Amino acid sequence: MTELRYLAPNSLDEAIKAFVAAGSAGRILAGGTDLLVQMRAGVVKPGLIVDIKKISEMTTIEETADGGFRVGAAVSGMALHDHPRFGKVWPGVLEAVNLIGSKQVQGRASAGGNLCNGSPAGDSVPAMVAAGAIVTIQGPDGRRELPVEQVPAGPGRTNLKPGEIVVSFALPPRPKGSSDAYLRMIPRTEMDIAVVGLGVSLTLKDGVCTAARVGLGAVAPTVLLVESAARALIGSKLDDAALNAAAAACSAACRPIDDKRGTIAYRTKVAGVLLKRTTAIAAKRAEGN
Amino acid sequence: MNVVTNNKWIGQRTIRPDGMDKVTGRAQFAADTNMPGMIWGKVLRSPHAHARIKSINTAKAEALPGVKAVVTARDIVDFTIEKGAVMLGIQDMRWMCRNVMAREKALFPGHPVAAVAATSEAIAAEACKLIEVDYEVLPFVIEIEDAIKPDAPILHEFNKFEGKPSNIAGRLEHKKGDIAEGFKKADIVIERTFTTRPVHQGYIEPHACLISVTPDGKTTIWSSSQGQFMVRAMTSLLTGIPQSDIRAIPAEIGGGFGGKTIVYLEPLATILAKKSGRPVKMVMTREEVMRATGPTSGSKSTVKIGATRDGKIVAAHGTFYLQAGALPGSPIRGAAGCSFTPYDIPNLLSEGYDVCSNRSKVAAYRAPGAPIGAYAVECVLDEVAEALKMDPLDFRLKNAAREGVKAAHGPTFPRIGYIETLEAARQSDHYKAPLGKLPGKLQGRGVASGFWFNAGGESSAQVNITEDGNVVVTTGHPDIGGSRAGIANICAELLGIDYRRVSVIIGDTQTIGFSNLTGGSRVLFASSIVVTQSTEQIIKTLRERAAKIWEIDPEAVKWEDGAAHPVSPNAGQFPPLTLKDLAEKAPAMGGPIGAGVQLNTQGADGGFGTHICDVEVDVDLGIARVIRYTAVQDVGRAIHPGYVEGQLQGGVAQGIGWALNEEYIYTKEGKVDNPGFLDYRMPVCSDLPMIDCIMVEVPNPKHPQGVKGVGEVPLVPVMAAVANAIYNALGKRFYSLPMSPPKVLEVIDTPAPRQAAE
Numbered sequence A: 001m002t003e004l005r006y007l008a009p010n011s012l013d014e015a016i017k018a019f020v021a022a023g024s025a026g027r028i029l030a031g032g033t034d035l036l037v038q039m040r041a042g043v044v045k046p047g048l049i050v051d052i053k054k055i056s057e058m059t060t061i062e063e064t065a066d067g068g069f070r071v072g073a074a075v076s077g078m079a080l081h082d083h084p085r086f087g088k089v090w091p092g093v094l095e096a097v098n099l100i101g102s103k104q105v106q107g108r109a110s111a112g113g114n115l116c117n118g119s120p121a122g123d124s125v126p127a128m129v130a131a132g133a134i135v136t137i138q139g140p141d142g143r144r145e146l147p148v149e150q151v152p153a154g155p156g157r158t159n160l161k162p163g164e165i166v167v168s169f170a171l172p173p174r175p176k177g178s179s180d181a182y183l184r185m186i187p188r189t190e191m192d193i194a195v196v197g198l199g200v201s202l203t204l205k206d207g208v209c210t211a212a213r214v215g216l217g218a219v220a221p222t223v224l225l226v227e228s229a230a231r232a233l234i235g236s237k238l239d240d241a242a243l244n245a246a247a248a249a250c251s252a253a254c255r256p257i258d259d260k261r262g263t264i265a266y267r268t269k270v271a272g273v274l275l276k277r278t279t280a281i282a283a284k285r286a287e288g289n
Numbered sequence B: 001m002n003v004v005t006n007n008k009w010i011g012q013r014t015i016r017p018d019g020m021d022k023v024t025g026r027a028q029f030a031a032d033t034n035m036p037g038m039i040w041g042k043v044l045r046s047p048h049a050h051a052r053i054k055s056i057n058t059a060k061a062e063a064l065p066g067v068k069a070v071v072t073a074r075d076i077v078d079f080t081i082e083k084g085a086v087m088l089g090i091q092d093m094r095w096m097c098r099n100v101m102a103r104e105k106a107l108f109p110g111h112p113v114a115a116v117a118a119t120s121e122a123i124a125a126e127a128c129k130l131i132e133v134d135y136e137v138l139p140f141v142i143e144i145e146d147a148i149k150p151d152a153p154i155l156h157e158f159n160k161f162e163g164k165p166s167n168i169a170g171r172l173e174h175k176k177g178d179i180a181e182g183f184k185k186a187d188i189v190i191e192r193t194f195t196t197r198p199v200h201q202g203y204i205e206p207h208a209c210l211i212s213v214t215p216d217g218k219t220t221i222w223s224s225s226q227g228q229f230m231v232r233a234m235t236s237l238l239t240g241i242p243q244s245d246i247r248a249i250p251a252e253i254g255g256g257f258g259g260k261t262i263v264y265l266e267p268l269a270t271i272l273a274k275k276s277g278r279p280v281k282m283v284m285t286r287e288e289v290m291r292a293t294g295p296t297s298g299s300k301s302t303v304k305i306g307a308t309r310d311g312k313i314v315a316a317h318g319t320f321y322l323q324a325g326a327l328p329g330s331p332i333r334g335a336a337g338c339s340f341t342p343y344d345i346p347n348l349l350s351e352g353y354d355v356c357s358n359r360s361k362v363a364a365y366r367a368p369g370a371p372i373g374a375y376a377v378e379c380v381l382d383e384v385a386e387a388l389k390m391d392p393l394d395f396r397l398k399n400a401a402r403e404g405v406k407a408a409h410g411p412t413f414p415r416i417g418y419i420e421t422l423e424a425a426r427q428s429d430h431y432k433a434p435l436g437k438l439p440g441k442l443q444g445r446g447v448a449s450g451f452w453f454n455a456g457g458e459s460s461a462q463v464n465i466t467e468d469g470n471v472v473v474t475t476g477h478p479d480i481g482g483s484r485a486g487i488a489n490i491c492a493e494l495l496g497i498d499y500r501r502v503s504v505i506i507g508d509t510q511t512i513g514f515s516n517l518t519g520g521s522r523v524l525f526a527s528s529i530v531v532t533q534s535t536e537q538i539i540k541t542l543r544e545r546a547a548k549i550w551e552i553d554p555e556a557v558k559w560e561d562g563a564a565h566p567v568s569p570n571a572g573q574f575p576p577l578t579l580k581d582l583a584e585k586a587p588a589m590g591g592p593i594g595a596g597v598q599l600n601t602q603g604a605d606g607g608f609g610t611h612i613c614d615v616e617v618d619v620d621l622g623i624a625r626v627i628r629y630t631a632v633q634d635v636g637r638a639i640h641p642g643y644v645e646g647q648l649q650g651g652v653a654q655g656i657g658w659a660l661n662e663e664y665i666y667t668k669e670g671k672v673d674n675p676g677f678l679d680y681r682m683p684v685c686s687d688l689p690m691i692d693c694i695m696v697e698v699p700n701p702k703h704p705q706g707v708k709g710v711g712e713v714p715l716v717p718v719m720a721a722v723a724n725a726i727y728n729a730l731g732k733r734f735y736s737l738p739m740s741p742p743k744v745l746e747v748i749d750t751p752a753p754r755q756a757a758e
């Protein structure tokens, strides 16, 4: 029987050293709400678990001087919820993170875990993509940065190199008239996995959309940045024609599969419906900013 | 309505005896028991849907360090096909022995083929992988339509239908009048075909047991079930150990809903324990529960109903095909027997077909078969009412069964409460309330009714007065719906003492007399009869003791408010003797006070319910949500109203899941693709509105407290009520379950050709 070791280092360097040394047997533990479930199911059998929750950079939320945010990869959903300012500036990212699981899960689950788990249906990922989050990664060869949409490589896979850990998410400062929103379609009302998830971030000036980003989840092997949908919104007053064009762009971007969670036809249609609904919420929020 | 108001405890929402333990996490469920020296059992399961087992080699597994015992079908008593049926209740042991361990063939993915006990779970799991099974893989069949085709792969060659090997393992029919003549009189006839998917009982506690067998063969079983006596009897039959040597101790049960009326693990763990000489614990994973236990049947039903223009049903014909799974025994009796029973239909033919297929063997699920049948019948009734331009409740009222009507399945009804449920539904605030309007959403309302047989049967009770003058009641039924609280109310009422002075416990098989399964909504009905008779004997003893002390005639003593009193001043002037006084004096006055009664109880009356459901459909996403729900039921007499409401609400919650999202999904290889609660979507709290209950009380005259079973009826009408509400919202009918979002959206988006009325 294989032995399981557990480490909870205080520094990133120590964590990376141990993680590198363990090779493919090593696993990072943030909230554990994916990892422990997978271990129980016998899907993964790590030899070493490196718990990153004792590393302060990974568990803090920092408002940067320029008005952006830096969110540690292991910050729990509840901690993000309790931050006095974050939800005002990034209500869409916050609602996406807070949709993960239940109250109990929220006390543990992190956006970093959600991203690194590599599920195309992870709820926080489309919202982070829409927000234009930049991920800081540290590994044996030092630090690098990646746009969040470039982290997932396919179901259960990321573009992280051996020994690399996601450290934090950087969210840019917000111009006036900006906001975001996230919606997902699930058959139940909670404790479910997104059949389609969609995040929109936009900026309005005198009723005209001057900037937009759309992130779309659960309809392809990875979460998608749908630039064609954003282009349809930018320059418009979010009128029906623009919304229909953006919705069509989202449906066109879908490369879903028929599976136990939804059919191709259903997911394709729902992507468009969610685009319209999410954009409406983001726009309403932006008008107040 | 006949509401009894002069009771002190009957009808009160007393504090449930198991409540504190459950909310504090102290309750002992089956997996909570451990023993020194205990080892772990694991089951090796078939990866194939259908395969002949040519050989099994366990040598490598047995050689693995830490492995203490291995079992295969050879270790289990064989009930051969040739020798014919050996029945235990409704279970044929020929099928049970093949269900707990595959014998000639593996019949579904997850079918046990061997089991191992080892010093750790991990070693046991490792050992399972070392067992070599030589399978001859055979073509398989899962869905009913495929299984009844002439060229379908046959699961059991010995099973013949109409002279040929077939997957149809049985047929039953209930008949009344002549349907051909009846349909001739009809002005309108509607015939529809419906399908439902297999759904699991969804109990939260997985099957688990701990079993110890001493060298002299004395066997102790700790397990969670709906009947410790069933556990003892089945284990005895499958292992050859006599019942007198098996003590089955019931654990607190974490849900059963019918699914724990048969055994899976106990015979295996018993043999593993016997072979190894060590206590053996086995706990299923959720995945094992989903793959290899339950669920109920998937179904295909055709229902044809004819009515005259003035709204009288003149003929009906129902054909219900139900999946039995790997071995015969689907609940066709519930489907064919219950579905038309709320109605007085002069010409009726109701047929059930039991269809074997390569999925796990069906297990009972709350009113087994009845919800499947009612779904089809109550949806067609809705269409007939619509075609006649009648209110659906009025249409049901016009055809409702009442006292004196002969049901097609046999009995002539005594005083029943079906009409009362319809009237209460019609007068409810819910039925009178207008539906709301929101952009992008459509609301609709539907109604449906349902019936379940209910049951009596064997029960035993022992009631003892403690030395300090309190009461301990022991019964033999696992409490899955509030029987302990109900019994405490009844016993306290009879004795005239505070209910907190009555402790109700569930005995094990060697300390209380035989008591049949907790199933069929029988437990409070049956056990309150034996408890009442026991308590009455005790009261008689108490009166005799007081008479002896006062030196007067026992007839001159009455029992009231927890004490003996002279019946009148003429009988003598004595201060009352309380239960406590008489308990203290017991040693000198003839010894301990207690009484036990054992009976095969009779006189259970069927139960009827009528439900009202409001849905709201998001027409762009296809999501249907139940936004208001009222369950009306004739509950006989609500001994503990809180628990009765709990039964109604629980049944409705399960039915809403069945209607909207729950279903077994299979891969191309015939494996269950959603064996967990993430993708097998039972409703969560936030999916449901508060479920309102209207309890109609038409007491059962054959029961001392008027009790009728209440636990199963509430699941029966639900799927039809939801389906009828969705039709009312969308103007489109659904003929299959679940009405999940992709399916609803598809129907909204494509103008489906409607099945036309004749």
Ligand SMILES: Cc1cc2nc3c(=O)[nH]c(=O)nc-3n(C[C@H](O)[C@H](O)[C@H](O)COP(=O)(O)OP(=O)(O)OC[C@H]3O[C@@H](n4cnc5c(N)ncnc54)[C@H](O)[C@@H]3O)c2cc1C
Pocket: A027, A028, A029, A030, A031, A032, A033, A034, A035, A036, A037, A052, A073, A074, A099, A100, A101, A102, A105, A108, A109, A110, A111, A112, A113, A114, A115, A116, A117, A121, A122, A123, A124, A164, A165, A166, A167, A191, A192, A193, A194
């Ligand atoms: C009951 C329940 C409900 C759930 N509901 C939802 C839901 O609604 N929506 C949803 O999207 N998810 C849901 N999940 C899945 C899970 O909760 C989320 O994916 C969560 O965000 C994972 O975060 P975590 O911190 O617990 O990750 P962990 O389990 O700790 O880690 C997940 C994976 O990422 C790796 N990892 C974690 N952090 C890092 C890092 N910083 N760098 C590199 N690798 C890392 C781990 O090694 C592991 O492979 C649910 C889970 C449960 C148990």
